[in-house]
Amino acid sequence: MAPALEAQVQEEEQSLPQNNNFYNSLNDATHRSKVTVIGSGNWGSVASKLIASNTLRLASFHDEVRMWVYEETLPSGEKLTDVINRTNENVKYLPGIKLGQNVVADPDLENAVRDSNMLVFVTPHQFVEGICKRLVGKIREDAEAISLVKGMEVKMEGPCMISTLISQQLGINCSVLMGANIANEIAVEKFSEATVGYRNNREVAERWVQLFYTPYFIVTAAQDVEGVELCGTLKNVVAIAAGFLYCFVDGLEMGNNTKAAIMRLGLREMKAFSKLLFPSVKDSTFFESCGVADLITTCLGGRNRKVAEAYARNGGKRSFDELEAEMLQGQKLQGVSTASEVYEVLSHRGWLELFPLFSTVHEICSGLLPPSAIVEYSEKLPRSF
Amino acid sequence: MAPALEAQVQEEEQSLPQNNNFYNSLNDATHRSKVTVIGSGNWGSVASKLIASNTLRLASFHDEVRMWVYEETLPSGEKLTDVINRTNENVKYLPGIKLGQNVVADPDLENAVRDSNMLVFVTPHQFVEGICKRLVGKIREDAEAISLVKGMEVKMEGPCMISTLISQQLGINCSVLMGANIANEIAVEKFSEATVGYRNNREVAERWVQLFYTPYFIVTAAQDVEGVELCGTLKNVVAIAAGFLYCFVDGLEMGNNTKAAIMRLGLREMKAFSKLLFPSVKDSTFFESCGVADLITTCLGGRNRKVAEAYARNGGKRSFDELEAEMLQGQKLQGVSTASEVYEVLSHRGWLELFPLFSTVHEICSGLLPPSAIVEYSEKLPRSF
Numbered sequence: 001m002a003p004a005l006e007a008q009v010q011e012e013e014q015s016l017p018q019n020n021n022f023y024n025s026l027n028d029a030t031h032r033s034k035v036t037v038i039g040s041g042n043w044g045s046v047a048s049k050l051i052a053s054n055t056l057r058l059a060s061f062h063d064e065v066r067m068w069v070y071e072e073t074l075p076s077g078e079k080l081t082d083v084i085n086r087t088n089e090n091v092k093y094l095p096g097i098k099l100g101q102n103v104v105a106d107p108d109l110e111n112a113v114r115d116s117n118m119l120v121f122v123t124p125h126q127f128v129e130g131i132c133k134r135l136v137g138k139i140r141e142d143a144e145a146i147s148l149v150k151g152m153e154v155k156m157e158g159p160c161m162i163s164t165l166i167s168q169q170l171g172i173n174c175s176v177l178m179g180a181n182i183a184n185e186i187a188v189e190k191f192s193e194a195t196v197g198y199r200n201n202r203e204v205a206e207r208w209v210q211l212f213y214t215p216y217f218i219v220t221a222a223q224d225v226e227g228v229e230l231c232g233t234l235k236n237v238v239a240i241a242a243g244f245l246y247c248f249v250d251g252l253e254m255g256n257n258t259k260a261a262i263m264r265l266g267l268r269e270m271k272a273f274s275k276l277l278f279p280s281v282k283d284s285t286f287f288e289s290c291g292v293a294d295l296i297t298t299c300l301g302g303r304n305r306k307v308a309e310a311y312a313r314n315g316g317k318r319s320f321d322e323l324e325a326e327m328l329q330g331q332k333l334q335g336v337s338t339a340s341e342v343y344e345v346l347s348h349r350g351w352l353e354l355f356p357l358f359s360t361v362h363e364i365c366s367g368l369l370p371p372s373a374i375v376e377y378s379e380k381l382p383r384s385f
Numbered sequence: 386m387a388p389a390l391e392a393q394v395q396e397e398e399q400s401l402p403q404n405n406n407f408y409n410s411l412n413d414a415t416h417r418s419k420v421t422v423i424g425s426g427n428w429g430s431v432a433s434k435l436i437a438s439n440t441l442r443l444a445s446f447h448d449e450v451r452m453w454v455y456e457e458t459l460p461s462g463e464k465l466t467d468v469i470n471r472t473n474e475n476v477k478y479l480p481g482i483k484l485g486q487n488v489v490a491d492p493d494l495e496n497a498v499r500d501s502n503m504l505v506f507v508t509p510h511q512f513v514e515g516i517c518k519r520l521v522g523k524i525r526e527d528a529e530a531i532s533l534v535k536g537m538e539v540k541m542e543g544p545c546m547i548s549t550l551i552s553q554q555l556g557i558n559c560s561v562l563m564g565a566n567i568a569n570e571i572a573v574e575k576f577s578e579a580t581v582g583y584r585n586n587r588e589v590a591e592r593w594v595q596l597f598y599t600p601y602f603i604v605t606a607a608q609d610v611e612g613v614e615l616c617g618t619l620k621n622v623v624a625i626a627a628g629f630l631y632c633f634v635d636g637l638e639m640g641n642n643t644k645a646a647i648m649r650l651g652l653r654e655m656k657a658f659s660k661l662l663f664p665s666v667k668d669s670t671f672f673e674s675c676g677v678a679d680l681i682t683t684c685l686g687g688r689n690r691k692v693a694e695a696y697a698r699n700g701g702k703r704s705f706d707e708l709e710a711e712m713l714q715g716q717k718l719q720g721v722s723t724a725s726e727v728y729e730v731l732s733h734r735g736w737l738e739l740f741p742l743f744s745t746v747h748e749i750c751s752g753l754l755p756p757s758a759i760v761e762y763s764e765k766l767p768r769s770f
Contacts, residue, residue, distance in 0.1 A: 180641075180642035180645060180646070182641055182642055185640065185641065185642045185643075186642065190634070190640055190642055190643055191642065191643045191646060191760075192642030192643065192645075192646055193642075193646050193649070218646075249575075255570065255575055256565075256567055256570065256681075256682045256685040256686035256687075257565035257567055257570045257571065257575055257576065257577030257578075257678075257682050258570075258575055258576045258577065259681070259682075259685065260565060260577075260677075260678040260679070260680075260681035260682040260685070261565070261576060261577055261578050261603075261674070261678055263677070263678065263681060264578070264672070264673075264674060264677055264678035264681075267672065267677065268672065271672070283668055283669075284668075286672070287649070287652065287653065287656070287671070288649075289646070289649060292645075292648070292649055292652065292677055293642075293645040293646055293648065293649035294645070295645075296641075296644070296645035296648060296649075296681060297641045297642050297644075297645040300641040300644065300645070301641035302641075375576075
């Protein structure tokens with residue numbers, strides 16, 4: 001085999017869980033991994049479904065998957081957790097999809113994590129810090145975390161990735177899983193892919209891959225936590241730009257060049273920003289599912305794109321909060337807050353001019369510029385557009 | 386400025402023609418460059434329009450742009466060249482668009498190239514070799530060529546890129562221009578981008594950039610002829626795969642994960658194939674417009690995608706030739722022949738198994754497999770898809 005492809009194929013092979021000794025050692029009940037999903041929104045519910053199908057199938061995991069649910073009372077007067085446990089469906093955030101009978105909804109956060117050594121974080125990013133504070137001292141010492149959360153926290157000392165936040169608050173290792181995030185498609189078992197970003201331990205990465213991997217959800221691993229996480233986070237900002245822009249591109253069949261151009265320019269800023277923040281970030285990560293594929297998916301059909309398009313169609317006269325409430329049934333839009341956080345980093349470091357796409361998105365979202373500014377956002381997207 | 390972004394910005398700056406001394410020396414009439422466009426299909430006509438707007442505007446070029454037209458008699462009985470020269474429109478291949486009054490259609494190939502030092506090749510790839518044979522000894526010694534042609538020739542001694550074919554046959558240097566190739570969008574001045582791939586001479590690359598660059602058609606240069614050319618060529622094979630696949634993805638809003646996945650898997654085979662053939666090919670080329678952006682454009686809206694989708698909808702019962710004739714009004718489909726050429730290379734070198742996407746596309750196009758085979762083309766796109 002030629003060397004270049006050999007390396008590629010080897011990488012592929014490694015990305016599937018092959019380490020049988022490792023898994024065999026986990027096969028006795030006392031060493032089985034136990035999983036808790038912290039979050040039960042649209043993506044959290046789909047993640048629970050994926051995971052539950054694997055814990056049933058694989059001997060190295062306890063069957064039961066705990067899903068921590070932020071308790072709500074439904075219009076019927078019933079508690080959301082009761083309905084999930086009775087019907088096996090998250091009727092509010094993923095109606096019509098069976099989660100698997102081994103998913104147990106639990107409104108008590110501390111109880112939900114008590115026995116688990118694999119913690120899956122999948123909440124809106126603004127809730128992560130508060131949740132971690134409640135979890136300090138309440139989790140197993142050998143626990144590993146993975147974050148499916150998109151977003152970043154900007155603190156006085158600089159930007160902090162969610163995986164780092166979890167790691168620091170809880171004193172545990174934290175990987176990430178990013179990729180095609182259109183949860184409703186995965187829920188109905190359409191083919192898609194994802195990337196696990198891990199720091200050092202390949203075996204840990206393989207365990208996460210095994211937990212999520214299904215024939216319709218292909219997961220590979222990349223040793224680049226920050227690169228994978230920033231891909232997942234920043235693509236939402238590009239999707240907002242795409243949404244603004246689509247409003248000015250006529251017709252269904254026209255404007256594909258333009259759509260592709262905004263994705264490429266966005267990818268370029270994603271790559272430049274990530275590498276400036278973390279010189280360890282690898283170019284190859286942007287060729288993974290979490291990079292180019294997730295960007296395409298999100299810019300074609302994601303909710304950030306859709307709400308941004310609605311915002312532009314209304315000429316900025318209806319707020320994002322209003323449109324979000326109307327269009328997303330309680331789901332949160334990540335792109336707008338991420339754009340604001342990225343803007344804070346850019347202005348703090350004097351990089352605004354270097355990132356015209358990112359800057360313009362925030363300036364439109366915050367009402368400083370009209371949505372049409374996206375078409376003039378740099379000399380590269382001219383007025384005659 | 387931080388080093389990573391400085392390098393990027395520097396690259397951007399270099400990609401615009403800044404070398405004033407070089408251009409000033411060309412400003413007197415005797416040294417003005419004269420351009421001939423060899424080909425007058427859809428893309429050739431759009432290229433002529435782009436070029437003609439620049440030769441009028443810039444002192445370093447002769448105003449007149451010769452466009453060689455393969456003469457046809459229209460249903461009205463008129464010659465195509467006569468109609469183009471009278472109406473300033475290519476009524477057959479780009480109706481409704483004015484080319485610029487300085488575009489002169491010429492049915493005589495030798496006459497069309499006689500005075501020109503910049504030759505733009507933009508014909509279906511199967512005609513390039515014959516045209517070159519007719520041009521031997523008929524062109525200026527100082528001529529430079531650029532190829533906008535997608536495709537490759539497979540000869541006994543191995544694959545031969547079109548730029549290499551032109552170079553070898555005519556003994557001149559040949560660059561390439563690839564990128565968003567949906568000519569009808571560029572024709573109506575929708576924003577898009579392209580990449581000039583050049584071999585050694587940066588000044589030559591800048592002259593080509595200057596000839597094509599307009600506010601709505603942003604051209605950058607990359608020193609990687611083979612990488613740029615293979616991007617432009619191979620993406621048509623991925624677009625065929627995307628077209629087959631779209632037939633099996635339901636609804637307008639669904640299946641974006643799947644679409645993104647096939648583009649990413651295609652990009653991966655494009656990169657692996659290019660680097661196996663030419664170890665000099667750079668990863669960074671795939672982030673240029675000719676790479677990821679053109680791939681997205683082509684898979685979303687290109688003619689290869691559309692005809693392949695129609696082929697799959699008809700269950701392979703109507704031939705590509707028939708659909709091409711019906712759907713493309715005389716334009717040629719490049720992806721099918723490229724898939725066949727790529728397959729020849731793969732089977733000759735024993736690489737078939739390493740390129741399941743490329744192989745499967747050819748096997749479907751040639752009737753060995755049904756269109757539905759695309760959803761099973763490897764273990765990665767499973768039967769349950």
